[in-house]
Amino acid sequence: MSSLLKKGWRPAAVLILLLILWEGAARLFDVPSWLLPLPTQIAEEAVTGSALYAPHILSTVMLSATGYFAGISVGVFTAVSLFRVPSLQQAVYPLIILSQNIPVIVLAPLLVIWFGFGMMPKVIVITLVCFFPVTIAALDGFRQTDRDMLHYMKMIGASRRQIFWKLQWPYALPSLFSGLKIAATYSVMGAVISEWLGASKGIGVYMTMSSSSFKTDRVFVAIALIMILSLLYFGIITAAERFALRSRHKGGSPDGPAHT
Amino acid sequence: MARLTLDHIAKSYGSNEVLRNITLSVGDAEFVSILGPSGSGKSTIFQLIGGLYTPDAGTISLDGSVLNGSRGHISYMPQSPALFPWRTVLQNVRLSAEVAGIKPDEEQMKELIRSAGLAGYEHAYPDELSGGMKQRVSFIRSLNAPQQIICLDEPFSALDEFTRLEMQQWLLSIWETNRKSILFITHNIDEALFLSDRIIVLSDKPAAVKKELTVPFARPRTEDLLLSGPFLQLKREIYSELRG
Numbered sequence: 303m304s305s306l307l308k309k310g311w312r313p314a315a316v317l318i319l320l321l322i323l324w325e326g327a328a329r330l331f332d333v334p335s336w337l338l339p340l341p342t343q344i345a346e347e348a349v350t351g352s353a354l355y356a357p358h359i360l361s362t363v364m365l366s367a368t369g370y371f372a373g374i375s376v377g378v379f380t381a382v383s384l385f386r387v388p389s390l391q392q393a394v395y396p397l398i399i400l401s402q403n404i405p406v407i408v409l410a411p412l413l414v415i416w417f418g419f420g421m422m423p424k425v426i427v428i429t430l431v432c433f434f435p436v437t438i439a440a441l442d443g444f445r446q447t448d449r450d451m452l453h454y455m456k457m458i459g460a461s462r463r464q465i466f467w468k469l470q471w472p473y474a475l476p477s478l479f480s481g482l483k484i485a486a487t488y489s490v491m492g493a494v495i496s497e498w499l500g501a502s503k504g505i506g507v508y509m510t511m512s513s514s515s516f517k518t519d520r521v522f523v524a525i526a527l528i529m530i531l532s533l534l535y536f537g538i539i540t541a542a543e544r545f546a547l548r549s550r551h552k553g554g555s556p557d558g559p560a561h562t
Numbered sequence: 563m564a565r566l567t568l569d570h571i572a573k574s575y576g577s578n579e580v581l582r583n584i585t586l587s588v589g590d591a592e593f594v595s596i597l598g599p600s601g602s603g604k605s606t607i608f609q610l611i612g613g614l615y616t617p618d619a620g621t622i623s624l625d626g627s628v629l630n631g632s633r634g635h636i637s638y639m640p641q642s643p644a645l646f647p648w649r650t651v652l653q654n655v656r657l658s659a660e661v662a663g664i665k666p667d668e669e670q671m672k673e674l675i676r677s678a679g680l681a682g683y684e685h686a687y688p689d690e691l692s693g694g695m696k697q698r699v700s701f702i703r704s705l706n707a708p709q710q711i712i713c714l715d716e717p718f719s720a721l722d723e724f725t726r727l728e729m730q731q732w733l734l735s736i737w738e739t740n741r742k743s744i745l746f747i748t749h750n751i752d753e754a755l756f757l758s759d760r761i762i763v764l765s766d767k768p769a770a771v772k773k774e775l776t777v778p779f780a781r782p783r784t785e786d787l788l789l790s791g792p793f794l795q796l797k798r799e800i801y802s803e804l805r806g
């Protein structure tokens with residue numbers, strides 16, 4: 303907790319400074335609030351209008367969490383399959399990169415045509431944005447496995463399966479977690495975008511309704527909610543990473559290992 | 563009785579002829595060193611014994627059965643310790659038995675760790691250990707495997723002179739009580755003479771066995787041996803062999 307405070311105060315200070323500048327400039331130039339609301343107005347809306355957006359939050363959390371788990375499952379599965387079957391990797395890897403070049407905005411309406419307005423097309427959108435960083439990070443981790451360790455395992459006659467589960471998988475975990483963290487922040491974005499397609503609830507819906515009625519302060523509340531959710535997800539995955547890798551980098555003083 | 567035998571082994575990588583004619587054997591509980599200049603193909607011999615590659619000619623056999631290209635028959639200690647950083651000392655020592663599909667005896671492993679002077683470090687991680695300590699864990703890991711032959715590939719060449727001498731004496735003391743067959747690669751004449759029962763001297767690439775000699779010194783051996791007359795005499799002999 304104290305380390306969070308130690309590291310967190312600088313960005314927090316910058317953020318507060320920016321908000322003060324914004325508040326001051328907007329007041330000075332008398333910007334109309336439908337164009338750019340004041341931070342204090344936004345904060346006020348966030349407090350007084352909380353009943354308006356509260357139900358939307360839960361819906362977005364459910365959607366993004368579902369999409370996130372679908373996405374990382376697909377991502378890990380793809381990475382492991384491609385890594386363990388090299389011919390598959392040659393065939394499929396370029397397609398995976400191409401899949402990231404389809405703009406979600408174009409794809410989304412198509413998915414609605416195919417799957418209707420239910421959860422399905424939305425989860426597919428989130429999966430599509432989440433699986434990619436996971437697959438790439440995990441594949442990189444597998445490929446970077448230490449050569450000496452790999453050689454040792456081969457020399458003592460380890461099977462491909464043993465080499466994978468005892469060496470390559472644990473070796474790639476830190477890299478995999480980088481992918482999981484990126485995917486976590488993408489999942490909120492993905493959920494909001496997919497809610498724009500047509501949903502009855504969600505931060506994305508709250509946002510479209512607010513902007514079409516020129517309630518600009520509410521649009522900013524929605525942006526703040528998206529940021530907070532992203533940070534929260536990032537924090538949860540970071541905590542999971544700490545737990546999963548708790549045994550690593552624990553030992554060794556900063557000035558090098560102990561001597562006999 | 564010879565356990566491991568290499569009979570007229572040859573190996574090329576493409577047009578790069580590395581091994582021309584290697585014939586050697588390691589007996590039961592025997593300590594044999596392969597001595598040769600860097601790049602002469604010593605590690606290649608181990609990769610053939612380990613089954614990573616198949617020899618172009620010749621046979622490798624263990625207790626009478628041919629091994630060419632088949633894996634899992636030897637225990638191995640590499641030059642770099644190659645300990646898994648996410649495993650504790652105890653878990654690293656367990657790895658070789660795990661891979662061989664054997665349930666290792668916890669007590670025996672702890673005893674091995676104690677004998678390596680690492681009591682109290684069972685649950686430490688590799689990055690808490692010094693270079694010499696890591697190499698000891700690496701050797702113990704190879705001892706804890708069920709295989710009866712251990713191949714050591716220049717295990718001490720990355721250590722400083724003092725640590726190396728300490729490690730050599732330690733290796734001998736462990737080996738006296740835990741006699742597996744050892745095939746030891748080195749490019750250091752002193753090391754080969756101090757440790758082995760027999761030395762196989764290799765020529766430059768393409769490598770062939772240039773000379774094979776039996777080391778007559780009694781065991782247990784101590785540091786004093788390194789400066790004794792007969793030791794220096796043998797060292798001179800090998801040196802001129804490698805030169806000429």
Ligand SMILES: Nc1ncnc2c1ncn2[C@@H]1O[C@H](COP(=O)(O)OP(=O)(O)O)[C@@H](O)[C@H]1O
Nearest residue numbers: 575578580598599600601602603604605606607
């Ligand atoms: N996997 C490999 N592929 C191609 N050439 C190799 C391979 N391994 C070793 N060599 C070549 O074989 C020669 C001997 O290498 P090595 O056995 O490592 O020698 P040493 O262990 O005696 O220093 C070197 O010229 C090296 O380039």
Ligand SMILES: [Mg+2]
Nearest residue numbers: 604605715716
């Ligand atoms: Mg070598």
